[in-house]
Amino acid sequence: MSDEVLSVTVTAPTNIAIVKYWGKRCTKFNLPINSSLSATLSQDQLKTTTRIETSPTFEEDEVWLHGKEQDIQKNQRLLNCFNNIRRLARKQAISGGEGSADQIKFYSQKVQVHTENNFPTAAGLASSASGYAALVFGLGTLFKVQGDLTSIARQGSGSACRSLHGGFVEWQMGEQSDGEDSIGVQIAPESHWPELRIIVLVVNDARKKVGSTEGMQSSVQTSTLLQYRSEKIVDERIKQAKRAIIDKDFSLLAEIIMKESNQLHAVCLDSFPPLHYLSNESHTIMDLVHAYNKATGCTRLAYTFDAGPNACLFTMSTFVNEVAWLIEHYFPVENGNKIFRGLEVDPVSPGDEVLNKLDMEINPNVIKYAIHTRLGHPPKIESAVNVS
Amino acid sequence: MSDEVLSVTVTAPTNIAIVKYWGKRCTKFNLPINSSLSATLSQDQLKTTTRIETSPTFEEDEVWLHGKEQDIQKNQRLLNCFNNIRRLARKQAISGGEGSADQIKFYSQKVQVHTENNFPTAAGLASSASGYAALVFGLGTLFKVQGDLTSIARQGSGSACRSLHGGFVEWQMGEQSDGEDSIGVQIAPESHWPELRIIVLVVNDARKKVGSTEGMQSSVQTSTLLQYRSEKIVDERIKQAKRAIIDKDFSLLAEIIMKESNQLHAVCLDSFPPLHYLSNESHTIMDLVHAYNKATGCTRLAYTFDAGPNACLFTMSTFVNEVAWLIEHYFPVENGNKIFRGLEVDPVSPGDEVLNKLDMEINPNVIKYAIHTRLGHPPKIESAVNVS
Numbered sequence: 030m031s032d033e034v035l036s037v038t039v040t041a042p043t044n045i046a047i048v049k050y051w052g053k054r055c056t057k058f059n060l061p062i063n064s065s066l067s068a069t070l071s072q073d074q075l076k077t078t079t080r081i082e083t084s085p086t087f088e089e090d091e092v093w094l095h096g097k098e099q100d101i102q103k104n105q106r107l108l109n110c111f112n113n114i115r116r117l118a119r120k121q122a123i124s125g126g127e128g129s130a131d132q133i134k135f136y137s138q139k140v141q142v143h144t145e146n147n148f149p150t151a152a153g154l155a156s157s158a159s160g161y162a163a164l165v166f167g168l169g170t171l172f173k174v175q176g177d178l179t180s181i182a183r184q185g186s187g188s189a190c191r192s193l194h195g196g197f198v199e200w201q202m203g204e205q206s207d208g209e210d211s212i213g214v215q216i217a218p219e220s221h222w223p224e225l226r227i228i229v230l231v232v233n234d235a236r237k238k239v240g241s242t243e244g245m246q247s248s249v250q251t252s253t254l255l256q257y258r259s260e261k262i263v264d265e266r267i268k269q270a271k272r273a274i275i276d277k278d279f280s281l282l283a284e285i286i287m288k289e290s291n292q293l294h295a296v297c298l299d300s301f302p303p304l305h306y307l308s309n310e311s312h313t314i315m316d317l318v319h320a321y322n323k324a325t326g327c328t329r330l331a332y333t334f335d336a337g338p339n340a341c342l343f344t345m346s347t348f349v350n351e352v353a354w355l356i357e358h359y360f361p362v363e364n365g366n367k368i369f370r371g372l373e374v375d376p377v378s379p380g381d382e383v384l385n386k387l388d389m390e391i392n393p394n395v396i397k398y399a400i401h402t403r404l405g406h407p408p409k410i411e412s413a414v415n416v417s
Numbered sequence: 418m419s420d421e422v423l424s425v426t427v428t429a430p431t432n433i434a435i436v437k438y439w440g441k442r443c444t445k446f447n448l449p450i451n452s453s454l455s456a457t458l459s460q461d462q463l464k465t466t467t468r469i470e471t472s473p474t475f476e477e478d479e480v481w482l483h484g485k486e487q488d489i490q491k492n493q494r495l496l497n498c499f500n501n502i503r504r505l506a507r508k509q510a511i512s513g514g515e516g517s518a519d520q521i522k523f524y525s526q527k528v529q530v531h532t533e534n535n536f537p538t539a540a541g542l543a544s545s546a547s548g549y550a551a552l553v554f555g556l557g558t559l560f561k562v563q564g565d566l567t568s569i570a571r572q573g574s575g576s577a578c579r580s581l582h583g584g585f586v587e588w589q590m591g592e593q594s595d596g597e598d599s600i601g602v603q604i605a606p607e608s609h610w611p612e613l614r615i616i617v618l619v620v621n622d623a624r625k626k627v628g629s630t631e632g633m634q635s636s637v638q639t640s641t642l643l644q645y646r647s648e649k650i651v652d653e654r655i656k657q658a659k660r661a662i663i664d665k666d667f668s669l670l671a672e673i674i675m676k677e678s679n680q681l682h683a684v685c686l687d688s689f690p691p692l693h694y695l696s697n698e699s700h701t702i703m704d705l706v707h708a709y710n711k712a713t714g715c716t717r718l719a720y721t722f723d724a725g726p727n728a729c730l731f732t733m734s735t736f737v738n739e740v741a742w743l744i745e746h747y748f749p750v751e752n753g754n755k756i757f758r759g760l761e762v763d764p765v766s767p768g769d770e771v772l773n774k775l776d777m778e779i780n781p782n783v784i785k786y787a788i789h790t791r792l793g794h795p796p797k798i799e800s801a802v803n804v805s
Contacts, residue, residue: 253676254683257645288641288689295642295687301672302707303679309697319690 035415037170038080041163041408043148043156044069044191045227045333045341047286048267049293050200052249052259058208059106059187062249063259065200066270067191068343069219070227071405074371077159078411079144081167087139094144094160106185110165111140113181118172136172148400149231161185162192166408179213195219195406197274199267219404222277226349226372229400230340230356232310241336244297244304251301258296279345283331286343287318290333308338310395317359317389318342321352324386325379349401350377360395371401423803425558426468429551429796431536431544432457432579433615433721433729435674436655437681438588440637440647444630446596447494447575450637451647453588454658455579456731457607458615459793462759465547466799467532469555475527482532482548494573498553499528501569506560524560536788537619549573550580554796567601583607583794585662587655607792610665614737614760616730617788618744620698629724632685632692639689646684667733671719674731675706678721696726698783705747705777706730709740712774713767737789738765748783759789 050065090111092099101107118136122128142164146156165182168174183190183200190213191198203211239247248255266285273282297304307315311334318332330352331343344352354376357368378384438453478499480487489495506524510516532551534544553570556562571578571588578601579586591599627635636643654673661670685692695703699722706720718740719731732740742764745756766772 253650254642254645254680257642257649261645262641284689288687291689291691292642292687295683298686299676299680299683301676301679303703305695305700305703307693312693315691315693 033415034082034084035171036080036082037167037413038078038411039163039167039170039408040072040076040078040411041159041166041192042069042072042195042405043075043077043159044188044198046188046191046335047197047270047282047289047333048263049289049335050187051293051296052245052255053187054202055206055208056246058211059183059185060208060211061187061200061202062255063263064202064267065188065191065263066216066267067188067198067200068225068227069192069195069198069405069407071219071402072409073405074400074402075146075148075159075229077144077146077156077163079142079160079163079167081140081142081164081171083138083140083171085138087141090139090142092142092144092164095146096143106161107164110161110181110185111168113184114165114168114172114174114178117181118174121175140168140171142167157186158188158192161189162408165189166193170410170413177212180209180211183208183211183213193407196221196404199271216271217274219406222274222404224277224346225279225404226344226346227402227404228342228344228349228352228356229402230314230342230360231397231399232308232314232338232340233394233397238306238337239304244300244306244336247302247304248296248300252296252299254299255296258292262292280328283322283328283343286331286333287315294334306336306338307334310392311338311340313392313395314340314342314360317355317387320387320389321355321379321383324383350375351379353399353401354378356396356399359389359391361391361393362397363393366398368396369399369401372403374401421803422470422472423559424468424470425555425801426466426799427551427555427558427796428460428464428466428799429547429554429580430457430460430583430793431463431465431547432576432586434576434579434723435585435670435677435721436651436658437677437723438575439681439684440633440643441575442590443594443596444634446599447571447573448596448599449575449588449590450643451651452590452655453576453579453651454604454655455576455586455588456613456615457580457583457586457793457795459607459790460797461793462788462790463534463536463547463617465532465534465544465551467530467548467551467555469528469530469552469559471526471528471559473526475529478527478530480530480532483534484531494549495552498549498569498573499556501572502553502556502560502562502566505569506562509563528556528559530555545574546576546580549577550796553577554581558798558801565600568597568599571596571599571601581795584609584792587659604659605662607794610662610792612665612734613667613792614732614734615790615792616732616737616740616744617790618702618728618730618748619785619787620696620702620726620728621782621785626694626725627692632688632694632724635690635692636684636688640684640687642687643684646680650680668716671710671716671731674719674721682722694724694726695722698780699726699728701780701783702728702730702748705743705775708775708777709743709767709771712771738763739767741787741789742766744784744787747777747779749779749781750785751781754786756784757787757789760791762789 044067046067048066052062054062169178179190194215196218197216270285318330329348353374432455434455436454440450442450557566567578582603584606585604658673717736721729741762
């Protein structure tokens, strides 16, 4: 190997859980108490970009997030990702007959990682999922690791294993104690359902929040409802969600999405002390979704919330301009800024008949802005320098 | 019987559920899906006063609430209470050998009912419990009905059956389809635990709410967690709560009270569409309670919420002045009105050590006012004119 710097730049998507992950059966390996299912979002709107460089002259692994160096020695999960990728690279090299001393040495070379999200980290948009997916995918590319990386990404952040595939992805909980079978598996690619649209609503809220890792630990220890959910409810919901996806049955999928979000937050409230991630603003958004569906007589729109107040709405391309109109109408922003980012929208009123039935009040400053996006593809290589 | 007007005036208390009633297995007879347990509050602070008059000259039953006549023909539950009391009176008269024609006729005489609460009906303070308890107790007194009236009160409003006893009361769900064994039973009288104090916090909130009858029907039909709760969790909690009451173990009781409140609202959120009775203000109050308990290292204070945002706090006389100080300090009212009503408080700071650990912000206008009260006695007769 030469002394020159090798470099790869990769991007990875975020994902939004349709059937929720809440609770670990093993914190060391990030193993969940139930399987989950998610939609991978388009990287045109939301992505993490990670550049990884390596050189024999580097003395330490270094990670820079938005230009700020991270203390990686205090981050066991990050260290696990580095260690596991390097171990796998060595193992594959040896078993593939390429286990020369140089090659093995290369896999021990230190790296510098520079990572950036094109969305606010604090927006609660699963930046750890896209972040760890990009890191593991990038390291895997640099070290030419073959095969499934989702089990390694999972050890960085559970939901990151779902960001290594495009479209719809199931995180199968697995049974093994080492987590080797706790992996992300694609259910359908993004091309299966191009009409599906996602609108992320970033809401106005400045409350302190319990982090999701800490939150789910508390739920596992104190909620008397969580175990019942994970054992008796989730599997059936995953089955239903898969059927809805395969059949492109939006009404069914929408109902599962909302019920899953509600049950996640029900379990949070059943924890002790209770966890409350939904704000009044979140509830106002939920109210609009239910009012719109009721007024139109069919399920055109769904909401889902994770460990924060921001909403992710699911709808279809046929309805997205109506939904955009409703958002701009009922949730105006007082500074007059443009609300929608991302894919174009052309807001259209749903008409007086629907509006008369809606019975909603105009609520200024519920949201800061909205991002209109769709399903997206898996991580990809942006550039690779001197990596053959 | 003479033509003269007979009259009784009775009062009845409200009660606050410690283990919650949420869900009916039979709407006709108001039969619950699980037993529940409550504390009856002192009538010195919160009561319904009901005057019932009867005369052979009255042509219709009439009910006046706060001077406004009610349309009782549209209120089947109210009619059920009238019918059941009269039926029981006739039955007892006949079986007691007093079944003269005059006596039987008397029990069919029409009544005029005038009822008033000494607290705002809209304050969400279980006015239907004290209201139906007063009505049924008053009619029972007028018509000289012997024995248990809780099964009849239950048919007016489920929780009313708990307001016919003082102290701590269990509403046993029963097994019979006619509900005859679904009754309120006293666990301990108010004199058992005089140190227990209750503070009702009436919060600032004007949102429309789904009524509790409608809400619990929706939960029964749509929540996948409610059935598990009612079948697997509630009985154990009632057992624990009874032990805590008998042992006067405040920490244990406080924890059950909070967990029960949280689980009720978790089930509401798990309903579809979700029910949200807790406001940001409610959550702020919950935060203060947990922060105070954590800062003092013991469980000195508990909250509970029913189908509305108002809080009911439980504490002990030893701590009530500290709690009053915290409420006045963290939840000031901007109009400068006196916050505390009811039993006297003499607010005392818990001291800098506790306050430094609290990490709470001052939140003006979270509450409108607070009522300091204690456990109370069962309904009583205020006056009876020409009723021997």
